[in-house]
Amino acid sequence: MSNAIITAPVKRVCRQQIEGLLTKDLALLDRITAPTAVFSHLTGEQQTKSDWLQQLKIGRLHYFSSQEVSLKVTVTGNEAEAVMRNLIDARIYGFRNVWALEAQLHLQKHCDQWQLSCSRVRLY
Structure with missing residues (x-):
């Protein structure tokens, strides 16, 4: 199986997180995020x-x-690591800016569905 096929579902979840943030789709974010996730x-x-x-x-x-x-993904069994860089226009705790953010994401596969379990964000 090619690497692109293996990483595609993980990339989809990473992009769904961004989509959910932009549209305030809390149901989507809840579905793709593990109950014990830490941000x-x-x-x-x-x-x-x-x-x-x-x-x-x-x-x-x-x-x-x-x-x-950019979005780079490594999958090992039911675990995945993703490094996603985005330019994000956001207001965070009252401060609006275009932030150059790098998210280091950890995902786990549960019942054939990938979920975010950890996210660490930094400027790049």
Whole structure:
């Protein structure tokens, strides 16, 4: 099986996360995120899935647009690592900017579905 076929479902989930952020599709984000997921922000703050979704719901994290720069994925069995770089126009805790963000994502496959289990974001 080719690498492109193996990595395509993981890339789809990574892109769905961006889509969900832009459209505020909390149901999509809930579905593609593992219950025990942890999100680490630029500030070093860590959030649980429920805290992260709540921040999106109340508008403390608001995403306007995103341009994908790169997406690299490595799959090993039921685990995957992705490094995704995007230029994201967002208002984060009141500060709007176009952020050059690199997300280091860990995904796990559960019942034939990939889910985000960890996300660490930094500027690049």
